[in-house]
Amino acid sequence: xxxxxxxxxxxxxxxxxxxxxxxxxxxxxxxxxxxxxxxxxxxxxxxxxxxxxxxxxxxxxxxxxxxxxxxxxxxxxxxxxxxxxxxxxxxxxxxxxxxxxxxxxxxxxxxxxxxxxxxxxxxxxxxxxxxxxxxxxxxxxxxxxxxxxxxxxxxxxxxxxxxxxxxxxxxxxxxxxxxxxxxxxxxxxxxxxxxxxxxxxxxxxxx
Amino acid sequence: xxxxxxxxxxxxxxxxxxxxxxxxxxxxxxxxxxxxxxxxxxxxxxxxxxxxxxxxxxxxxxxxxxxxxxxxxxxxxxxxxxxxxxxxxxxxxxxxxxxxxxxxxxxxxxxxxxxxxxxxxxxxxxxxxxxxxxxxxxxxxxxxxxxxxxxxxxxxxxxxxxxxxxxxxxxxxxxxxxxxxxxxxxxxxxxxxxxxxxxxxxxxxxx
Numbered sequence: 001x002x003x004x005x006x007x008x009x010x011x012x013x014x015x016x017x018x019x020x021x022x023x024x025x026x027x028x029x030x031x032x033x034x035x036x037x038x039x040x041x042x043x044x045x046x047x048x049x050x051x052x053x054x055x056x057x058x059x060x061x062x063x064x065x066x067x068x069x070x071x072x073x074x075x076x077x078x079x080x081x082x083x084x085x086x087x088x089x090x091x092x093x094x095x096x097x098x099x100x101x102x103x104x105x106x107x108x109x110x111x112x113x114x115x116x117x118x119x120x121x122x123x124x125x126x127x128x129x130x131x132x133x134x135x136x137x138x139x140x141x142x143x144x145x146x147x148x149x150x151x152x153x154x155x156x157x158x159x160x161x162x163x164x165x166x167x168x169x170x171x172x173x174x175x176x177x178x179x180x181x182x183x184x185x186x187x188x189x190x191x192x193x194x195x196x197x198x199x200x201x202x203x204x205x206x207x
Numbered sequence: 208x209x210x211x212x213x214x215x216x217x218x219x220x221x222x223x224x225x226x227x228x229x230x231x232x233x234x235x236x237x238x239x240x241x242x243x244x245x246x247x248x249x250x251x252x253x254x255x256x257x258x259x260x261x262x263x264x265x266x267x268x269x270x271x272x273x274x275x276x277x278x279x280x281x282x283x284x285x286x287x288x289x290x291x292x293x294x295x296x297x298x299x300x301x302x303x304x305x306x307x308x309x310x311x312x313x314x315x316x317x318x319x320x321x322x323x324x325x326x327x328x329x330x331x332x333x334x335x336x337x338x339x340x341x342x343x344x345x346x347x348x349x350x351x352x353x354x355x356x357x358x359x360x361x362x363x364x365x366x367x368x369x370x371x372x373x374x375x376x377x378x379x380x381x382x383x384x385x386x387x388x389x390x391x392x393x394x395x396x397x398x399x400x401x402x403x404x405x406x407x408x409x410x411x412x413x414x
Contacts, residue, residue: 050347051305051309051347065298066301067300067308070301070303070304071297073297074293074294074300078293086284087270089280089284090272091272091277093274093276094272094274094277096277096304097274097275097277097303097304098258100304100307100308101274101312102258105312140257
């Protein structure tokens, strides 16, 4: 059975939980508190991920795969969650790299600062800039989803999983999604896909 | 013929130039000065990339593909520059996402600040933090390359192209590579791959 090196608060880790659940692949999780440096111990850096991050999938033979979107690729290739033709595959890739470069560093970091750091953290000064850049990413998603049910080819794919993870918790980072109706409707569609599991089990359908 | 929406100073754009050259695919380039906002015009945002970035590959039918590493994937799939088996494909993906999240935001941004902004730019204050994080990424590469000729499977792939682009110009961002001998030896190997073209043609083999 796979081990998912995991953190409940991480949207990046949730991507892996959601995909593995939807593919019906059983896995165990080991939880880490990143605010306590638990992914930066010498043992973790040596044995799990020298980049000191979660999520990591560890296989029974000990091999480890880091980077949330590489994990999505590995498990989705050959399933309905990754397109067959090269052009649509490239469009999935476009959204995965967009997510890691133009979305997560703003939408996820705002959530981290507002929910994981003390209220008097000096990092709160970053919030206006994070919101400015995060709203640009959200508007790009809204433009796409206003005309299409999903991000690529009107079919649910790992592009949707990657972007759903932090977008559906953007309010925790102080983002107001009320002017993004297409994104909100897309949340509802994703929540109805087979095998869907909530990021926080207790708030199913309350996002 | 493809059009590459390009910028000579961009390592991200160079990735596409290098791959297309090595695959023997002819292309035209259109140059943009990002410091003058030329990728943020209404026309560019409407027709080329609503995220306002280069590189973008435009096909003859008008379709556009953004995100440098998605471009690498699209053209490399099915060639010797992308592995056939799923595990090594996932390892390539791990390095591509590592590059965009843990390397480029530090190594490339330091180069941008030191070479493209005025000497009195307040952004120079970011350099110590960019160096701290960039050296972590460089050490991870060094650890891999000390024991292997290339990043994945001891074969040249788009993982090497993606990481070579900004790493081999890291000195322009103030990084000292003299303590990374495996990275320097890897530079020499890449420069000898068939069809290699330099980022700046005038400095071939002087990197």
